[in-house]
Amino acid sequence: MRIIPRVLLIVAAGVVGIGVVVAIVILAAPTVVPSLKTDGGEGPAPSWVSAAAVQTAAKPGAGVATQADAKWITATAKKTGIPTRALEAYTGVAIVNPQVQPACGIGWNLLAAIGEVESRHGTIFGGKITANGDAVPAIFGVALDGTSTAHIPDSDGGAIDGDATGDRAVGPMQLIPEAWRNWHVDANGDGVENPQNIDDSTMAAAHYLCRAGGNLGTETGWRTAVLAYNSSDAYVDEVARYAADYASQSK
Numbered sequence: 001m002r003i004i005p006r007v008l009l010i011v012a013a014g015v016v017g018i019g020v021v022v023a024i025v026i027l028a029a030p031t032v033v034p035s036l037k038t039d040g041g042e043g044p045a046p047s048w049v050s051a052a053a054v055q056t057a058a059k060p061g062a063g064v065a066t067q068a069d070a071k072w073i074t075a076t077a078k079k080t081g082i083p084t085r086a087l088e089a090y091t092g093v094a095i096v097n098p099q100v101q102p103a104c105g106i107g108w109n110l111l112a113a114i115g116e117v118e119s120r121h122g123t124i125f126g127g128k129i130t131a132n133g134d135a136v137p138a139i140f141g142v143a144l145d146g147t148s149t150a151h152i153p154d155s156d157g158g159a160i161d162g163d164a165t166g167d168r169a170v171g172p173m174q175l176i177p178e179a180w181r182n183w184h185v186d187a188n189g190d191g192v193e194n195p196q197n198i199d200d201s202t203m204a205a206a207h208y209l210c211r212a213g214g215n216l217g218t219e220t221g222w223r224t225a226v227l228a229y230n231s232s233d234a235y236v237d238e239v240a241r242y243a244a245d246y247a248s249q250s251k
Helices: 070-080 084-099 108-119 177-183 198-213 219-229 233-249
Strands: 009-011 139-141
Touching: 070 084, 070 233, 084 108, 084 198, 108 198, 108 219, 108 233, 177 198, 198 219, 219 233
Parallel strands: none
Antiparallel strands: 009 139
8 A cells, every 4th residue: 555654643652653744724713613444545546535425323322423323333344444433433423513514514434534544543553442432542643843744833832732842633633732722522422522532533623624625525625625634635645545445335
């Protein structure tokens, strides 16, 4: 598989690197935010990927992880190789997002593709997503000090990313502190807004992408949203390959 350079990650248990982060667009906060097995493809990347279908649970619970049909989740996780707990988050967010941003049309396959590229669905370097959705150990990116990354000065005093000298991306969806502050949300209903939680971070990422791209059911909207997440055409291509693979393998 051809893997593009991407964010250098620091896991709480130690330091390990896998690439270089590029500029991230920070969007203004909303007025209200409610509390594969695949190699990514080798041929030409699709320019954009429409939202994949998902089967909704007959009696969903309160948190996003309960929104998709359990049997569909099990079958789709097996076909795509996406860990079940992560897939519950991606699909649940895609199901409930229209209640908040009805014009967006974000697909779970896009969220899953970003989760794959950013942190291997929270399993990077032997980590895992627990039953309640937390990434263990916690995931932090390298300091965005401009050396081999974008330069993003400290904006949180270390409260979110554990570093008072400069910003780092955090959690399974690799959100920078300002993006998390703008889009923080309790998506699993546990009373805690946690960027290291796959439900909360995926919902925040969805809000961010929808604000950036507007209508993700169009190529312009989709590409604008993904470029806002990471302003690299190579990144967009890789996300598109994974999103297309997940869509085709979930049918």
